[in-house]
Amino acid sequence: xxxxxxxxxxxxxxxxxxxxxxxxxxxxxxxxxxxxxxxxxxxxxxxxxxxxxxxxxxxxxxxxxxxxxxxxxxxxxxxxxxxxxxxxxxxxxxxxxxxxxxxxxxxxxxxxxxxxxxxxxxxxxxxxxxxxxxxxxxxxxxxxxxxxxxxxxxxxxxxxxxxxxxxxxxxxxxxxxxxxxxxxxxxxxxxxxxxxxxxxxxxxxxxxxxxxxxxxxxxxxxx
Amino acid sequence: xxxxxxxxxxxxxxxxxxxxxxxxxxxxxxxxxxxxxxxxxxxxxxxxxxxxxxxxxxxxxxxxxxxxxxxxxxxxxxxxxxxxxxxxxxxxxxxxxxxxxxxxxxxxxxxxxxxxxxxxxxxxxxxxxxxxxxxxxxxxxxxxxxxxxxxxxxxxxxxxxxxxxxxxxxxxxxxxxxxxxxxxxxxxxxxxxxxxxxxxxxxxxxxxxxxxxxxxxxxxxxx
DNA sequence: TAATAAAAAACGAACGTTCATTTTTATTGA
DNA sequence: TCAATAAAAATGAACGTTCGTTTTTTATTA
Numbered sequence: 001x002x003x004x005x006x007x008x009x010x011x012x013x014x015x016x017x018x019x020x021x022x023x024x025x026x027x028x029x030x031x032x033x034x035x036x037x038x039x040x041x042x043x044x045x046x047x048x049x050x051x052x053x054x055x056x057x058x059x060x061x062x063x064x065x066x067x068x069x070x071x072x073x074x075x076x077x078x079x080x081x082x083x084x085x086x087x088x089x090x091x092x093x094x095x096x097x098x099x100x101x102x103x104x105x106x107x108x109x110x111x112x113x114x115x116x117x118x119x120x121x122x123x124x125x126x127x128x129x130x131x132x133x134x135x136x137x138x139x140x141x142x143x144x145x146x147x148x149x150x151x152x153x154x155x156x157x158x159x160x161x162x163x164x165x166x167x168x169x170x171x172x173x174x175x176x177x178x179x180x181x182x183x184x185x186x187x188x189x190x191x192x193x194x195x196x197x198x199x200x201x202x203x204x205x206x207x208x209x210x211x212x213x214x215x216x217x218x219x220x221x222x223x
Numbered sequence: 224x225x226x227x228x229x230x231x232x233x234x235x236x237x238x239x240x241x242x243x244x245x246x247x248x249x250x251x252x253x254x255x256x257x258x259x260x261x262x263x264x265x266x267x268x269x270x271x272x273x274x275x276x277x278x279x280x281x282x283x284x285x286x287x288x289x290x291x292x293x294x295x296x297x298x299x300x301x302x303x304x305x306x307x308x309x310x311x312x313x314x315x316x317x318x319x320x321x322x323x324x325x326x327x328x329x330x331x332x333x334x335x336x337x338x339x340x341x342x343x344x345x346x347x348x349x350x351x352x353x354x355x356x357x358x359x360x361x362x363x364x365x366x367x368x369x370x371x372x373x374x375x376x377x378x379x380x381x382x383x384x385x386x387x388x389x390x391x392x393x394x395x396x397x398x399x400x401x402x403x404x405x406x407x408x409x410x411x412x413x414x415x416x417x418x419x420x421x422x423x424x425x426x427x428x429x430x431x432x433x434x435x436x437x438x439x440x441x442x443x444x445x446x
Numbered sequence: 447t448a449a450t451a452a453a454a455a456a457c458g459a460a461c462g463t464t465c466a467t468t469t470t471t472a473t474t475g476a
Numbered sequence: 477t478c479a480a481t482a483a484a485a486a487t488g489a490a491c492g493t494t495c496g497t498t499t500t501t502t503a504t505t506a
Contacts, residue, residue: 202425
């Protein structure tokens with residue numbers, strides 16, 4: 001029969017990758033066999049090799065496809081946050097990061113597969129130079145906030161926001177994948193409030209803070 | 224021959240587990256074969272089964288042994304921190320967590336193996352009820368700090384400290400295993416300073432903070 | 447009918463585990 | 477003190493499966 005149209009090929013590949021992803025996140029890379037994939041995808045074993053050269057090629061294709069989705073979602077999240085340093089917005093940001101993690105936890109399972117099997121070859125770009133990307137998105141806002149005097153001296157807004165991103169991210173990952181079971185002793189709502197509070201206002205009371213400022217010792221830390 | 228002395232058995236098991244761990248963290252669970260382990264441990268394939276019932280049993284024994292070491296190291300770290308909320312101490316704490324992560328990054332690779340292959344069955348206890356353990360260790364100190372008025376109102380010291388722990392932990396893990404490559408745009412020393420600053424004093428200037436307090440809106444967040 | 451997709455069969459290699467056999471050595475009796 | 481012994485430890489070939497991949501055969505349709 002003649003060559004399949006590209007759209008049909010794409011559909012078939014999507015079906016295969018859906019099946020493969022389901023299995024991969026459930027049991028890892030090596031524990032997932034090509035026979036498992038062919039069975040779940042309802043495609044013959046041999047035919048898989050008409051679409052992909054190797055098993056790893058399936059894994060890579062899944063990651064590439066999924067990365068695009070995640071980056072898109074992240075872009076949506078960032079675009080919704082216009083004033084990233086406002087506590088309300090930071091909390092909202094954390095909330096959206098939490099939804100992303102919970103809705104797509106399998107994506108991060110794929111990342112762990114990548115860390116273990118491929119030294120994170122395919123996922124390195126997720127974290128490499130993370131702060132530069134934040135600066136690209138919010139650099140102007142950060143500069144404005146600084147000029148307005150919104151920021152404590154010695155604190156870099158892009159570091160704060162990137163740190164907050166990592167913290168929210170990690171909080172929900174631990175809850176979802178690592179059996180955190182309310183590891184902060186709070187439900188998600190309360191945790192979001194508390195984390196936001198810490199990032200915005202810190203821990204120490206103003207009295208304590210000013211007593212610290214009177215001392216000379218903590219040059220590197222006191223800002 | 225009569226039974227080997229327990230000390231010899233323990234030595235032999237240690238040798239096997241050292242080899243197995245080396246391979247597991249390099250290539251994952253399913254990619255590591257019993258033959259690989261027997262070769263590196265210089266023990267015959269069959270003899271492995273005199274020491275362990277299954278391959279998974281080797282994995283479990285490694286985790287149990289390693290968990291004890293890590294918990295001991297964590298205990299040492301905690302015991303060195305007498306005033307956990309003092310910025311200097313918090314920074315010191317972060318530094319020690321960093322050393323722990325860097326010296327034992329393979330331990331957390333084992334955790335990712337566990338997440339993928341065994342739904343984190345063996346590692347759940349690492350995070351489950353984490354904050355309760357922190358309260359057990361520092362509860363008195365936290366209460367004292369609160370009574371002294373060191374803490375911003377509405378901020379729970381045990382949440383702060385647990386959060387800081389997670390943040391330090393995650394920062395070094397990302398750098399070590401996920402290709403972070405100075406993902407905060409700072410070297411480790413600077414990052415420690417900056418993170419400590421955030422936890423102690425927060426982000427917002429006092430002017431900004433007081434203007435927030437005048438508003439009625441952010442009841443949940445403003446503390 | 448010619449070209450291509452899909453399916454089926456087959457490949458050698460490797461897997462975890464078992465087991466008959468050999469080697470080792472702590473104990474024993476003298 | 478030291479062979480003899482018996483029980484445990486160590487061995488490596490072999491088992492039945494399963495692996496990723498290749499090759500061959502069959503089905504489909506412009």
